[in-house]
Amino acid sequence: MSDDKMDVIIIGAGPSGLAAAITLARAGLDVVVFERGKQPGSKNVMGGILFTTILGELVPDFWETAPLERRVTTRRFSMLSEDSELAFEFRTEKYNQPPYNNSFTVLRARFDRWLADQAEEAGAFIIPETVVDGLHQENGRFTGVKTRRADGDMSADVVILAEGANSLLAEQAGLKKRPGPNHMVVGVKEVIALPREVIEDRFALEGEQGTALEYFGDAVKGMLGSAFIYTNKDTLSVGLGCSIDHLAAARIRPNELLEHFKSHPSVRNLLRGGEIKEYLAHMIPEAGYKGLPRMVAGGLLVTGDAAGLVNTSLYHEGSNLAMASGVMAARAAIAAKEKGDFSAEGLGSYLAELNSSFVLQDMEKFKNLPEFISRHTHFFSEYPRVMADLLGAYFRIDGTPKRQLQREVIAEFRKRIGVRRFLGDMIRLLKAMR
């Protein structure tokens, strides 16, 4: 491996690392990306919605060339009890026009390869099949990487850690501790094949339209987490994410939980005739704003999942924040090179830019949500069950006069939840999201 010093070394060819690589290479810096997979994307997993505001800035009209699956024109949120479902759906043709609400379903093995091609075209070097095991340090500054290859050291002015959720190097560098199981989510999913026409018929789609269905409550047995079905061209991404500490405490296996979700009466009919193509697992960092690690040190920047940059609210954006942080880290490295100052102060514009953008502003807005939700788990267990019972009673057709029916439902609500308790919960929820 070359002893030539690079301007920037990036670890990880995911959305964040590649967004950084594109930005740096276009500015004329020497940049190399180390990727441990056989090729970019072969280790990478997401539920399946890619948010593309930043991608659109890097590659205008990307939807004409990128291997996208479908435009997300329908969002649906659903609460499951054991045998019932209450859903909210929003469908609009507006999202079927450019830039398609910046939301597309993707399969990462294909998408990340394409994004890596864009980085190579810009002039970045991508070196796959290479694990980085450590960082070099000199006089308190990070100066390069140790790869698991013979003669595999390389030095650079700046190292960008875009290594993903399982961020061993950021821990090793002392920027964060091993995350607690309450701060990480484990996700499992299946890619299930169905003919295009069957998917379009079943989900009432035409052309490139797509749908994103999110499920709470009994979908993950009332635990902290959610499940999903996302439509791709001729496959469905079906999976769930659940807080690791909740799963561990309940002693429920992720694969069994996924089977539980798939067998729910409201879900199983959407999967009929499907053929499982792949089974995948990955972690998501969900510590939120209050759990953010240190993201800057001398010669070092941390981006994307490695930096815990995930909007843990209903929006559940990760890829967008990852790509934004990659671009911002690149800009900070470019500014540092101009100044000739690669110290933490010299790279400080990274944090300033994160703070003044949607990345940390959105995370700050929802900073109390993770803690709030973990103290109000009855939102996912008790409430869906009561709601299903009350609605079941309300829509009951059995000759009971409606006045009496409504009285019964109100009395049942008072008995099982109570007006004060419910209003208190709602006010606290709104406060946590203010």
Add this chain to the structure above:
Amino acid sequence: MSEGSSAASNQGNAGIGGYLKAPAKLTLEDKLFLVAFNVDKEPHLKLKDKAVCAACKAKPCLYICPVENYTLQGEEVVLSWEGCLECGTCRIVCPHDAIDWKYPLGGYGVNFRNG
């Protein structure tokens, strides 16, 4: 693992009527048959100290692993690495930080075709 392959290949249905049928239920073994691996001879995961695992009451690794790579053989926690999807959940859940967790050698390990 070879018994699973027939169930895996019997999935799916021909003709539009077939798509009204419930999907075949695959075991975890069947599912792992569908995943591409390039298995390294050297394990990338190790238990640091078997005594720590033996003394561990909760043993959450036995439940949390998405591919159930941690099993109990007698009293002993046994770890296999071949079907590992490299999510890292076991390292996070372990109350004693007793898992030596490295990434597999570059190009080895799981090779997702969809992602």
